[in-house]
Amino acid sequence: MDFANLLIQILNSVQYGLLLFMLAAGLTLIFGIMGVVNLAHGSFYMLGAYLAYSLSGLFGSLTLAILGGAALSVLFGLLLERLLFRHFYQRDHLDQVLLTFGLIYIFEELRSMLWGDDVHGVPIPDFLSASIPLTDNLSYPVYRLFMSGVCIVLAIGLYLLISKTRLGMKIRAGAFNRDMTESLGINIKLIHAIVFAIGVALATVAGMVAAPISSVYPNMGSQVLIMCFVVVVIGGIGSVRGALIAALLVGLVDTFGKVLLPQVSGMLVYVLMAAVLLWKPEGLFKQ
Amino acid sequence: MSSPKANLEALPRSVQFVLALGAVALLAFPFVGTDFYTQMVTRMMILGIFAMSLDLLQGVTGLVSLGHAAYFGLAGYVLAFVTPQGEAVSLWWTLPAAVLASGLAALVIGFFVVRTHGIYFIMVTMAFAQMIFYLFFDNKALGGSDGLYINFKPDATVFDLENKRVFYYFTLACLAGVYAFLRRLLWSPFGRALAGIRVNEHRMRAMGFGTFGYKLTAFTLAGALAGLAGYLWGAQTGFVNPELMGFHMSAHAIMMVILGGMGNFAGAIVGAFTFEYVLHAVKDLPAIGAFNTGKHWQLWMGLFIVGVVVLAPRGLLGLVERFLNRKEGRDE
Numbered sequence: 001m002d003f004a005n006l007l008i009q010i011l012n013s014v015q016y017g018l019l020l021f022m023l024a025a026g027l028t029l030i031f032g033i034m035g036v037v038n039l040a041h042g043s044f045y046m047l048g049a050y051l052a053y054s055l056s057g058l059f060g061s062l063t064l065a066i067l068g069g070a071a072l073s074v075l076f077g078l079l080l081e082r083l084l085f086r087h088f089y090q091r092d093h094l095d096q097v098l099l100t101f102g103l104i105y106i107f108e109e110l111r112s113m114l115w116g117d118d119v120h121g122v123p124i125p126d127f128l129s130a131s132i133p134l135t136d137n138l139s140y141p142v143y144r145l146f147m148s149g150v151c152i153v154l155a156i157g158l159y160l161l162i163s164k165t166r167l168g169m170k171i172r173a174g175a176f177n178r179d180m181t182e183s184l185g186i187n188i189k190l191i192h193a194i195v196f197a198i199g200v201a202l203a204t205v206a207g208m209v210a211a212p213i214s215s216v217y218p219n220m221g222s223q224v225l226i227m228c229f230v231v232v233v234i235g236g237i238g239s240v241r242g243a244l245i246a247a248l249l250v251g252l253v254d255t256f257g258k259v260l261l262p263q264v265s266g267m268l269v270y271v272l273m274a275a276v277l278l279w280k281p282e283g284l285f286k287q
Numbered sequence: 288m289s290s291p292k293a294n295l296e297a298l299p300r301s302v303q304f305v306l307a308l309g310a311v312a313l314l315a316f317p318f319v320g321t322d323f324y325t326q327m328v329t330r331m332m333i334l335g336i337f338a339m340s341l342d343l344l345q346g347v348t349g350l351v352s353l354g355h356a357a358y359f360g361l362a363g364y365v366l367a368f369v370t371p372q373g374e375a376v377s378l379w380w381t382l383p384a385a386v387l388a389s390g391l392a393a394l395v396i397g398f399f400v401v402r403t404h405g406i407y408f409i410m411v412t413m414a415f416a417q418m419i420f421y422l423f424f425d426n427k428a429l430g431g432s433d434g435l436y437i438n439f440k441p442d443a444t445v446f447d448l449e450n451k452r453v454f455y456y457f458t459l460a461c462l463a464g465v466y467a468f469l470r471r472l473l474w475s476p477f478g479r480a481l482a483g484i485r486v487n488e489h490r491m492r493a494m495g496f497g498t499f500g501y502k503l504t505a506f507t508l509a510g511a512l513a514g515l516a517g518y519l520w521g522a523q524t525g526f527v528n529p530e531l532m533g534f535h536m537s538a539h540a541i542m543m544v545i546l547g548g549m550g551n552f553a554g555a556i557v558g559a560f561t562f563e564y565v566l567h568a569v570k571d572l573p574a575i576g577a578f579n580t581g582k583h584w585q586l587w588m589g590l591f592i593v594g595v596v597v598l599a600p601r602g603l604l605g606l607v608e609r610f611l612n613r614k615e616g617r618d619e
Contacts, residue, residue, distance in 0.1 A: 037406055039538075087597075093406055094351050098545060098596045101538045105589030113583065222534065226417045229410045237406060266425045270418035274399050277411065281402045 004134040009255055015144050017251025018151035022206035023224060024231040024243040025158060026199030032238025033175040033195050034089050039100040041228060042221030043107040044200050048073065048207025049216045050111060053120045062125045066208045070201055077200030081193045089192070108219065117218050122211040147209050154202065155244065162240065171195060175238070230269055234276045236283025246284065296473065296482070296550055301611040302604055306553050313459055317452045326523070327567065329455050331560045332462045333519045338543040338555035339465055340512035345541065346549030347473060348505050349485030350401070353409050353537050354416025355513055357396075358389040360532030362514035363521030364423065365389075367435040375439035378448070382441070385518040386511050392419070393510020394503070401502040416537060424529040434528025437521055448522065458519055462556070465512060469552045481505055482550075546595055548602030557603055565591055 027041045048069060055065035084103075088096050124143045131139035162168040173181045174191050182188045207220075214220070231250050235242025253272050257265035276284065298306070313332070317325050337359055344350040362385035369384065370376050396415045403411050423429045440448040448454050472478045480501050483491045491498050521527050530536065539562065547558025569587040572580040580587075599606055 031406065037409060093409060094345070094541070094545065095596050095600060097351065097353065097409060097538075098542060099593055101542075102589045102592030102596065105585040105592065109583050109586035109589065112585075226414060226534070230414050233407060233410050233414065237410075266421035267418050270414055273411070273414055277399055277403065282407070 004138045007134065008138065008140055009259055011140060011144065011148075013251040013255035014248065015148045015151075015251075016255060017248035018148050018155070019206055019210055020224075020227055020231050020250060021155060021244050021247035022151055022202050024228045024235070024247055025155070025240050026202040027228050028232045028235065028238055028240060028243045029195055030199045031232070033171060034085075034192050036085060036089060037093050037096045037100065038085075038199075039097060039225065040103040040107060041199075041203055042223075042225030043104055044073070044203035044221075045207040045210075045224050046111065046219075046221035047076075047107065048204035049122075049211040049214070049220060050115050050120075050207075051204065052208035052211040053122050053216045054115070056122055062122065062212070066205065069208050070205050073201045073204035074197045076204075077197035078193055080200070081196040085196060086189070086192070104222070107221075112218065120216040122216060124212045143212060147213070150205075150209050154205065158198075158202075158240065167191075167194070227269070230273050232283075234273055234283055236286040239283070239285040242283055242285030298551055298553060298604075299608055299612075302553070302608055305607060309557075310463075317455050322451055325451055325455055327563075329451075329458050329523055330520075331563045332455075332458045332556075333516050333523065334540075334543065334559040334563055335462055335556040336465050336519070337513055337516035338540055338547070338559040339469055339552045340509045340516065341540045342544045342549060342552055342555040343469060343472075343481075343505055343509045343512070345544050346551070346555070347478065347485065348481040348502060350502065350506070351409050351541065352400075352412040352506075352509075353534070353541065354396075354412035354414070355509070355540050356534075356536035357416035357419045357532045358393050358510035358513040359517035359520070359536065359540075360423075360527065360529070361392055361419065362386060362389045362517035363527040363531055364430070364435070365514075366441070366518050366521040367430070367437050367527050370437050370439060370441075372438065375442040378441035378443040382515070382518055386514045389514025389517065390507050390511030393513075394507040397503045397506035397510070401499060401506055413534065413537065416532060417534065420529050420532045420534075423532065430527070430529075432529060434526060434530075437525045437527065440522050440525070454523060458523075461515060461519065465515070466552055466556070469512075473552070477501070477504075542592055542595075545600075546602055548604035551604070554602050554604045561603060 023041065023045055026044075027038060030036055030038050030041075051069040051072065052062065052065050055068050056062045059065050059068065084099070088099055124141075128143045128146050130142045132142060132145075133139045160168075162171060170181070170186050170191050171194075173184075173186070174188050178188060181191075227250065231243055231246045234249065235244070235246030249272070250269055253268050254265070257268035261268065280286070313328070316328055320328065337355075341352065341355045344352050344355070365385040365388045366381060369381050396412075400408060400411045400415065424432050440454070442448075443457075446453050446457070448457060473482075480491065480496055483496070484498050484501060488498055517531065520531070543558035543562045544555050545558065546562055547556065548554030566584075566588065569584040569591070570581055572584070572587070574580060601609075
């Protein structure tokens with residue numbers, strides 16, 4: 001493998017890893033802070049991709065579509081939390097698994113009613129459609145760099161929000177000791193609603209950003225959901241930092257596995273997970 | 288994970304009576320039902336075995352596996368691999384081989400997963416099942432995404448499984464056998480230790496139980512019994528595909544156990560029958576005007592699942608018990 005090829009694979013693996021991180025961060029936050037297992041997280045990713053398809057057609061611009069879609073997804077997250085998830089924070093994990101599994105069916109069918117079962121494409125905006133030439137016949141698309149850029153900006157934003165702001169402090173306090181936080185006069189219900197909405201918005205934005213290169217198709221959420229589970233398990237449930245490192249690791253193993261060992265590439269990520277579990281049963285960064 | 292109260296281990300008289308009626312109905316069914324329904328009930332009984340095997344983990348030991356379908360599907364694939372194109376194979380060695388293969392897979396995967404707890408266990412069982420799913424899905428040599436056909440039902444020499452009624456009674460015998468075995472197991476010292484692990488694993492360890500070994504044994508046994516169900520499924524439908532090992536199949540099994548009521552195996556059977564019937568019913572819904580309600584079965588199924596979780600967390604047997612007790616007077 002020459003240098004240009006290697007560079008392309010590394011960029012691809014980082015881009016995939018960052019995309020997984022956007023999804024896994026929401027999943028791990030929702031679990032770490034509210035104690036809820038959310039199987040429907042992949043559905044938010046799918047929702048994002050379909051929103052990008054519809055809104056970019058409506059506004060004529062993917063950037064506007066992403067901004068509008070992000071706002072919509074926050075509203076959607078708040079509504080869903082208020083109506084359903086709030087009542088399941090104290091329930092058994094088993095009930096949560098089933099509730100969110102039922103939601104997958106519901107979202108999937110609503111998607112089919114609203115958008116049909118066809119595969120759609122989302123055009124890459126003109127100003128991002130160029131490619132950077134690396135050698136005579138190899139080049140790297142700017143859009144993929146843009147995707148990584150969006151993910152990095154959001155990851156930094158999330159880090160600052162959680163570790164540097166007053167709201168972040170309340171979120172961490174709520175995760176650490178819910179009752180104590182509440183008795184200090186902090187509105188923990190509001191904090192939970194905000195965290196849930198952030199998680200939904202991250203997954204939806206990931207879906208919207210990914211739509212132009214992955215295209216938009218039914219059931220696109222379920223495969224990515226399982227990858228997110230792997231990331232969360234490797235990173236340690238509830239740890240955002242762990243999710244970042246695990247996501248990059250999974251991206252690397254998956255991308256290079258497909259190039260170097262194509263016969264077993266589908267299994268490599270799970271072998272990685274098994275190895276981590278043998279070494280640290282609670283993930284790399286258990287809090 | 289699940290609180291001890293959510294389980295209904297000892298079945299009250301009223302529930303036993305309802306179950307006995309059900310057993311009689313199952314015995315008589317092939318003489319009144321059409322071929323179509325006989326096959327459907329056979330399928331329900333197979334799923335009943337599958338659901339019971341999961342109940343050993345979920346209801347008895349408190350381990351919620353979201354990847355149980357892997358062991359179910361694996362045994363079906365074993366049957367597909369050993370059945371040649373042009374002739375039937377003997378039931379008497381292929382059935383044990385398939386069950387053994389599933390048990391072995393569960394033993395190896397169990398070695399990793401039973402170290403984990405709670406939510407980790409759910410995620411890790413799901414991830415491993417998905418690994419097996421993609422192994423079969425991606426490899427053309429293993430059937431790929433299309434799956435494999437099984438042209439002949441296994442040959443049992445003394446009876447003919449190609450006959451739908453014979454197959455029905457063979458499945459019923461398996462169902463009854465597995466039920467009797469698991470009920471016996473539930474009240475054995477081993478079963479009591481598993482129940483102890485569900486209620487408080489730390490205390491069990493403090494009392495000197497090697498909980499890792501107990502959980503691994505339960506996981507392996509559950510995998511092997513799921514394999515029995517998967518073998519029957521493969522033989523009955525004559526077809527296996529990766530969907531049998533998929534995430535939806537695993538979640539359906541959890542749903543069946545919840546729906547009937549956990550921890551007593553009878554609930555798992557009731558749940559499997561009900562779930563499969565509801566699934567069949569919603570797919571058959573008539574069109575109302577331009578709106579094809581049957582085509583949107585996933586919506587109804589989703590609402591049904593959410594409804595059960597919200598309204599009947601103790602399952603149908605719990606409801607029956609509550610209803611009958613209320614009728615008899617203020618027993619509770």
